[in-house]
Amino acid sequence: MLVSELKPFEDILEYLDGEKNVFLVGCKGCAEACQTGGEAQVLEMKQKLEEEEKAITGYTIIDFACEKALVASKLRGHWSEVMDADSLLVMSCGIGVQATSAVIDKVVHPACNTISLGGAVGTWPGSERCRQCGDCVLDLTAGICPLTACTKGLLNGPCGGAKDGKCEFEPEVRDCGWHLIYERLKKLGQLDKMREIAPLKDRSKMQPPKHLRSTIMWALEQEEREVAPR
């Protein structure tokens, strides 16, 4: 199971600044289990965004948003709603955000911070990786994670080591992550995002709180909390 938490709503509103129409993507995998991207949360997000005068063109909830093929086929089922949107808000872990970004040429925003991959893992990812940094930066980087796509995990752009779009580490096989980010930002008309100096990474957020080290325990506690009020 992968544990994520919703980003503060103000952060999400900031991402959506200047955009009117939004398509929501939820996840029935781990995100639902940790109550950040299941149907209830997606509907709640829809309502909150509508209160902020955003138009929700539609939503879908995917069994494992980390799997690109599933994301692509689900989005095809909502094609006109997706096309009508300025951007997609993805309520899943970092892999789901990247998988969505990989299958559609639209701006994709993360709604969650990914905290921990542990316990019974339900993820089904392709080439996308999430470092569970607890402070997702995918909004700045066109839905491609600089921590995992860049070998050095750089946050402010490419180093001088990339040649022909390839990384100095394993240049035969490995793309320069920042080359991919640059190309995609350019395609989406978002190059200004690359001009912002990235905030210093708070590495302490990479250490999940002790109670999350065992996600099974966490799930049980979650269950108890829900049962208790009844």
Place this chain on the structure above:
Amino acid sequence: MSLEQALSKGKFVITAEVGPPKGVDIEEMLEDAELMRGRVDGVNVTDQQSSVMRLGSLAACHLLKQRGLEPIYQVTCRDRNRIALQSDLLSAYVLGIENVLCLTGDYVSLGDHPDAEPVFDLDSVSLLQAAKALQQGKDLAMKELKGSPRFFLGAVVTPGADPLEPQLIKMEKKVKAGAQFFQTQAIYEPERFEQFMQAVNHLKVPVLVGIILLRSAAMARFMNKNVAGVHVPESLIEEMDQAEDKAKKGIEIAARLIRDMKGTCQGVHIMAIGLEKRVPAILDAAGL
């Protein structure tokens, strides 16, 4: 005269680099540095270049400073986290070292300890921010310093990168973060360099054009194939190939490049990579 003073006086500045040894025998490094005395405005000391474990650049800079030379302390983010990097910057300042060149650093796989942990807690931009914060009396945790250092901060850029735009974007960020001068990756095409200089003109920051001394046609071909952002044109490779005296030809080409690019930038940075003894000859041939 310090590097900063030389640049502010509008002098065409000259810097060259020396590499600390792998070990503690510092004689040759000091000999190389001695050759630069009176000829250059600053001597760069590389920080475990190409990720090969060596004597540290801070200690080597200190040795140069003791001998009255003007060191440029190269610092990379590869091996140290933000605590160590900030501490090293403070250490440099108390040893009288003010010129700091902030780099990301090569990946560990390029060197002789490919199994080492790559750190990269900071990157070149945030390292500049850290140095600037220290100058303003605070560290990255916003904690007050007891006495603050003063630096002349440098950074690097690759004018021959393709595409160039990501490099320009990052260069702009480096200026915003505190970079006061730039030394470039080697470039062998004066026209391309001139275009680059036009593109960065608005940044109003001094640029020292990078020159790597050629030793053979094979070396040029090797760089074309393996070194990011470096392109030696075929005509120069042929010149090297046909030259009987390769050493002389390499010096001649370097001097010609300096003369061709001198008018478009504020200085030159010579990387002789093991052939430091030829630096004075390059400067003589370039009329510097």
